[in-house]
Amino acid sequence: MSNVIENAGSYGASLAPTNGWCLNGVDPRTRLIAAFCFSMVVTALSSPTTLVAALGIAVVGAGWTGALTEQRWKRLIPINLLVLLLLGLLPLGGGATPVLSIGPITVAREGLVQAVLIGLKANAIVLGVLVLLARLEMASIGHALGTLGVPAKLTHLLLFTVRYLGVLQREYGRLRAAMKVRGFRPGVDWHTYRSFGYLVGMLLLRSVDRADRIVMAMKCRGFYDRFHPLDRAALTARDAWFTAIVLLVLAGLTVLEWA
Amino acid sequence: MKDGLVVLDEVSYSYNPDRPVLRRCCFQLDADERVGLLGTNGSGKTTVLKMIVGLLKPDSGRVRIFGKLCRTERDFREVRRRVGFLFQDSDDQLFCPTVAEDVAFGPLNMGKSREEARQIVSRTLSLLGLPRFEDRITYKLSGGEKRLVALAAVLAMQPEVLLLDEPTAGLDDAAAQRVVDVLEELPQAMVIATHDPRLLDSPVNRLLRLSGGRLVAESDGDGAIGHLQLQTKP
């Protein structure tokens, strides 16, 4: 956690485009739709072979595009914690073929298989999305959503949120440092929870004041009652290539599953 | 009294009734003037600037801009297109994700087409010596870059008057010098609220000090700077 905060606002940075990277010229809209379709198709898969194939493709993609370098592999942690939890609990849920039984606890084969399949599927999806969206700025994702028909208020909400994440993380970091130098160590007690509550409240108060200043700044630049987007570049041949490849992969997975 | 570009006529203001910030404060800005606005922290410099663009409405007194009495939000909407305001904290001002969008925000609000807006953006950025900044992400700029981009966003509206709230605060020497150089080249009438002696040397040609809620003239020219420093240190 502390290093997430110390690298204030670095989420964007770790997604920043770098030169010579193969998905660079592909439009964020195309990539977003591809990520969505990939999630859909893999979600619908159920045979072990296809899932392994999907995961394999995602891994190859990650290797090819370098999507797992830097700190991005950390994004696989939350989902795998969930999978671990299921791996622990599903086999205990009963099933036809016990593989092990200790006293009242029976470990069932079905549950074990189910958990493993979920693990494969989850990792394939997370990794695939990571590859497809890697090094996209959150800001570009916001714009992409805007041009895909998401209401302007919602995309602006997203863009403003992204814009001020770093500012807030720095504010949070400074307040936390101030608490630290006054000897604060989180523990399991009322004092700790109250202090965190105050910290959150103070962040909110400062945020509201900042939001008011932002609105003032917007008004000073002629903002009246709506946002006018500055539109983005058109789709290119690279998008066509990219779409073709993604479609091919998805078709392959579908055929493998149902043929 | 000949009307200046901006006239504050005996305006009073308080955020909090028992601590008035401005008391029957008068101010006039004429064409070609570059006024330096001095004053200790909390003396009300930002308040004066906000009053001029109608972000705060005076408790009493009148605000007259470009010869027109301004009272309502509607009056000020027109004013804000012709008076550019650079905020004290650039993070409040750069709210769009990319530099191009931020700079285009004003022109688009003024009804310019996207094409025109894009041209204005590239013209303004190159004027300030920020070429190829269009697609930079605003929250990743350094402090000095943020200041210059915020200034570009203000200039993109082609304002006739500039209000600059501490344009060099929090910048290191090199960045501050860059801002000063840019300001020197600009043709507009300006009001610059500042503590910074670097600014008083050259862009500014008239000095006012805000104290006790009123504006008083500070002796002019070279003397002013000496005087300012005398005041900083008893």
Next chain:
Amino acid sequence: MKDGLVVLDEVSYSYNPDRPVLRRCCFQLDADERVGLLGTNGSGKTTVLKMIVGLLKPDSGRVRIFGKLCRTERDFREVRRRVGFLFQDSDDQLFCPTVAEDVAFGPLNMGKSREEARQIVSRTLSLLGLPRFEDRITYKLSGGEKRLVALAAVLAMQPEVLLLDEPTAGLDDAAAQRVVDVLEELPQAMVIATHDPRLLDSPVNRLLRLSGGRLVAESDGDGAIGHLQLQTKP
């Protein structure tokens, strides 16, 4: 070399590899010293102070506090109870709703009971001339009051050494004078990072200047202050 209260031994630090802030910087603070730390904006004054309380860990070099080598977070935990740090921006330091709670925060962290904490609060507040401030809302204090309350919060931990980061920055003359008067009365050894000539007159008895990532002695006594003022005021 006799050990001082605080010793930095050839510490280097950079936020960004191609722009080191501290380069093999040495520093020693002895009992009864009140060191003034000078340096331009961005020269690294805040960095030095943060290093002493372990908010930043040196890239190389050693930090020795109260004669003990400090490396890990655990070492510094002990240090932070005995070294009080006043932040540059009081807004970052005050996060509780009322003054009493904020001042009591440190003592409660040190394991004091609520009753003891309450006593410490009222004692500290009256020491700083802030009686009846207990129930004031921190968010609504004026700049000067915030500074003094933040100082009270630091002093409530009864530190043996004080690190003050620009204690008078952003304050008007009256508020700054009040802070100066309070500092003069305090018995602790101190390091005061500052630009403010008002502080160098009297609380400080040794001057160091941070330049090029190293600390160099500034000529002592009256001469130093004259020198500093020469620099501020031509």
Next chain:
Amino acid sequence: MHLHEAVLSDSPQGIGVLCLGAVGTLAGTALGLRAMDHEQVPRVALVSAVFFVVSLIHIPLGVTSIHLTLNGLVGLLLGWTAFPALLVALLLQAVLVGHGGLLALGFNTLAMALPAVAVFYLFQRMSESKHRSIHFFAGFTAGSSAILSSAFLISAALWVSGESFELAAKAVFLFHLAVAMIEGLVVGSTVVLLRQVCPERPFLTTPQGLQERM
């Protein structure tokens, strides 16, 4: 605690839950967006950003630690606008941190935002009471009941999507009993601070309240 589409897609019921979530979130978001005008976008965005930043804080709980959620607080502050605010924050969590998936975004948002809106109608007036002692209580109940309801919705979704998830559903819910306690204490203190610092300011209010202040 966010669910992932990989977990819910195992059965038709699970897929049904995903679709239901998407539809519900769509409707809630539409309502929330209607309640928010363009000028309020920065305020709501900053609340979302606080929610995101706070959700990264580890708070110790015995031998482990938990993350704060604070959907109850967001509900108290924003009412229906909690839907778009939480949708944005959860999208960021999915893309930047890896909590939850894109397809499960609808369900996860619904599970967070529905209790938030309920809490707004139940406790918002109480949190603005004249009596100070009530503020903490209002915040505590709002914070803990919101997270408990969210945990309940998530457990229920697990439960209906397959018998084998029964144990997992129970575990999730039981774990959140402890989390709810902490959330309650934190949100209670936050409400106390907000009310104490700005009693005159309609910050803890409906978007209409926000509007009045602008």
